[in-house]
Amino acid sequence: MGDVFLTVDLGFGDAGKGGIVDYLTRASGAHTVVRYNGGAQAAHRVVEGGREHVFSQFGSGTLAGAATHLSRFMLVEPLAMESEAAHLRRLGVAEPFDLTTIDAQALVITPFHRATNRLRELARGPGRHGSCGIGVGEAAADALAHAAHAVRMGDMHHPNALYAKLCFLRDLALAKLRTFEDRILPSAQAEAELELLHDPDWADWLLPAYRDFAARAQVVPGEHVRGLLARPGAVIFEGAQGVLLDEWRGFHPYTTWSTTTLANADALLAEAGHTGAVTRLGLTRGYATRHGAGPFVSEDAGLTAALPDARNGHGTWQGGFRAGWLDMVMLRYALDVVGPLDGLAVTCLDRLADLGELRVCQRYTCAGRDLERLAISPDPRDLAHQERLTMQLLACVPKHVALASADALIDHLERDLDIPVAITSYGSDATRKQQMQPFFQR
Numbered sequence: 284m285g286d287v288f289l290t291v292d293l294g295f296g297d298a299g300k301g302g303i304v305d306y307l308t309r310a311s312g313a314h315t316v317v318r319y320n321g322g323a324q325a326a327h328r329v330v331e332g333g334r335e336h337v338f339s340q341f342g343s344g345t346l347a348g349a350a351t352h353l354s355r356f357m358l359v360e361p362l363a364m365e366s367e368a369a370h371l372r373r374l375g376v377a378e379p380f381d382l383t384t385i386d387a388q389a390l391v392i393t394p395f396h397r398a399t400n401r402l403r404e405l406a407r408g409p410g411r412h413g414s415c416g417i418g419v420g421e422a423a424a425d426a427l428a429h430a431a432h433a434v435r436m437g438d439m440h441h442p443n444a445l446y447a448k449l450c451f452l453r454d455l456a457l458a459k460l461r462t463f464e465d466r467i468l469p470s471a472q473a474e475a476e477l478e479l480l481h482d483p484d485w486a487d488w489l490l491p492a493y494r495d496f497a498a499r500a501q502v503v504p505g506e507h508v509r510g511l512l513a514r515p516g517a518v519i520f521e522g523a524q525g526v527l528l529d530e531w532r533g534f535h536p537y538t539t540w541s542t543t544t545l546a547n548a549d550a551l552l553a554e555a556g557h558t559g560a561v562t563r564l565g566l567t568r569g570y571a572t573r574h575g576a577g578p579f580v581s582e583d584a585g586l587t588a589a590l591p592d593a594r595n596g597h598g599t600w601q602g603g604f605r606a607g608w609l610d611m612v613m614l615r616y617a618l619d620v621v622g623p624l625d626g627l628a629v630t631c632l633d634r635l636a637d638l639g640e641l642r643v644c645q646r647y648t649c650a651g652r653d654l655e656r657l658a659i660s661p662d663p664r665d666l667a668h669q670e671r672l673t674m675q676l677l678a679c680v681p682k683h684v685a686l687a688s689a690d691a692l693i694d695h696l697e698r699d700l701d702i703p704v705a706i707t708s709y710g711s712d713a714t715r716k717q718q719m720q721p722f723f724q725r
Contacts, residue, residue, distance in 0.1 A: 286517040292525035293617040295573040298566040299630030301327030301343040308344030313517035316342025321523025322358030324415035330711035355388035361496040380499040387437035395456040396421040398476040406466040423540035439497035509555040520548040526617040535669040537577030568631040571607040578676035581607035581644040626705025633709040647679035
């Protein structure tokens with residue numbers, strides 16, 4: 284039994300999870316990265332020398348030699364995973380699927396889910412919620428409403444059952460489409476998605492693609508995690524998105540259909556009977572970001588212009604990528620939601636070096652009152668409370684304090700949050716990251 288590291292993004296996503304997981308893999312000698320939430324919407328960038336990959340479904344420790352396990356909490360998109368594997372092969376990873384196991388209970392995102400997701404966003408017009416356009420929400424919703432018809436990874440090896448489920452899901456997608464189709468304005472985007480849903484020959488191309496995927500994918504039972512944890516060496520649990528987008532604790536309706544806290548990781552450890560040491564790390568950039576719609580109190584148009592992101596621009600489905608000063612109110616809320624952490628990993632500190640000033644949002648002013656902490660509902664599934672928080676945040680303005688340097692920012696985080704900064708990152712690759720606390724030794 285080796286070390287276990289749980290990583291969680293404390294923001295709206297884009298906190299540098301790929302780089303930190305890659306660094307942890309190299310520094311700890313981890314043999315496996317376990318994905319414990321989310322799906323193909325992840326975009327975790329890893330840079331290693333002349334190689335670069337944005338990890339979506341494979342674990343971000345792949346270039347460092349770690350295997351990947353996709354837990355039952357993952358939503359798998361086989362066609363996108365094949366494309367990702369092809370890019371990894373071009374980077375020199377001999378056969379990514381040989382290093383990957385997938386839980387038989389993991390949900391499968393179909394092209395019908397993706398098309399419905401995109402068409403629903405188009406129907407919302409200017410009132411979009413913000414989406415990656417992958418179909419995660421549609422797949423999750425269908426599984427909740429029609430559990431017996433949900434496609435899971437175990438179905439990939441049972442062609443007749445798989446075909447029957449795909450027929451049901453396509454019919455369901457067409458039925459859902461009829462409830463909002465009249466609100467979709469004509470466009471090339473809409474035409475492409477409608478053509479897919481209405482394609483009478485869908486089985487001729489989708490079933491062979493899934494058959495090929497099933498031949499490569501290593502589908503395993505849930506007990507597989509127990510074996511991973513029993514092996515010598517470290518295991519890293521890699522999260523997706525961020526706590527502030529959590530399906531229950533995020534700011535409704537601008538959320539994801541995934542539990543983005545550490546709850547899923549904790550459940551996997553408990554089911555495996557793990558009794559060893561666990562290090563829980565929260566990730567944040569040295570400034571705040573948000574990709575897409577929703578409240579963002581510390582947003583700063585000048586900072587957005589000054590800090591363009593290498594792999595985050597305006598997305599067709601997500602919308603714009605926004606930046607703001609690091610928001611202590613949001614960090615306090617994320618910590619209240621996620622529970623005790625052993626340390627923080629602070630990324631993108633190099634981006635702050637060329638700014639003429641450095642600030643943090645220390646509190647808000649809302650309706651003439653100062654606000655330093657958001658209220659947590661005692662009911663963990665109180666979406667009405669979360670919607671009230673959303674409306675409250677939309678009426679708040681930030682109150683900043685100035686800081687002298689990135690070092691001063693680190694000190695400020697440790698004092699305010701009472702958590703040590705364990706890792707700092709001043710660049711994209713692992714050589715630009717530094718361990719500040721002795722959490723592991725090679």
